Amino acid sequence: MKNKYTYVWVSFVVLVFGIIFIPRIIERMQSGTVVQKDRMSRLSFIESNGERKKVPEFSFINQDSLVITNKDYLGKVYVVEFFFTTCPSICPIMSRNLVEIKNEFKDFQNFGVASFTINPEYDTPIVLKEYAEKYGITNLDWHLLTGERDKIYELANKGFYIIAKEAPEVPGGFEHSGMFALVDKNGFMRSRLDAANNPMIYYRGTITEDQGENKEGEKEQISILKEDIKRLLKE
Structure with a gap:
């Protein structure tokens, strides 16, 4: 019973x-x-060889001729890009997108941007300063960085796995991906998961929110980058 x-x-x-x-x-x-x-609900850590991918040590000169290292970004959430001031194609779009992002988080002292030039022979601190003034980059936590060419390329290609190289056959003479990398307060690369539950790794910096998508059908990712920055700032 x-x-x-x-x-x-x-x-x-x-x-x-x-x-x-x-x-x-x-x-x-x-x-x-x-x-x-x-x-x-969570942002994934990017892994390499089974370990969380951390930004390598670096030391370069910014637009004010000050030495900036990776340690200056510890405790900050920041976006990384590789660009050059004479870029005739995607860099202006990337710069405008980053200005918009930085302005949205202008009241956050623990948010920054690191822009590394891939044409350091031309992009001296003076040139970078003029570029910053042109785009209204006035925030102290946004450093436009230049230095030894080989070290910058090693940081791009091996440190972030972001393509950066000389390419005489393309407009401007340099090839780069136009992607943004997102770094957390402890110096680890982070991203959200895609529809297949894999880390996106990078955020497309070459399409504005107003565009929605480009002619190839690629959708803008600036809006989700903003969302993910907010998440990391709360961690």
Whole structure:
């Protein structure tokens, strides 16, 4: 008799659970909110050889001729880009997007930007200073950095896995990806997960929010970069 009552009680609980919760779960799965909420609720660490990818040590000169190292960014969330001032194509878009991002977080002393030139022979501190003035880059936590060419290329290609190289056949003479990297307060590279539950790793810096997408159908990622910066600032 006892087993009979136990069976009835378990059946009742299962029935109530099914009536109340199953429709909600199905609805959320159909709308994509279950996966999306899980994917959006945390930012993944980028890994290399099974270890969390940390920004390598670096030391360069900024637009004010001051020495800036990776240690100056510890305790800050920051965005990294590789660019050059004479770029005739994607760099102006990237710079405008970064200005917009920096202005949105202008009241946060623990947010910054690191812009590394891939044409350091031309982009001296004086040239970088003029470029900063042209784009209204006045924040003290945004450093436009120049230095030894080989060290910058090593930082780009090996440190961040962001393409940066001389390419005489392309407009401007240099090839780079136009991607932004996001770094947390402890110097680790971070990103959200994509639809396949893999780290995005980078954020496309060559499309504005107003555009929505480019002619190749690639969607803008500045809006989600802003969201992810906010998440890291709260950590």
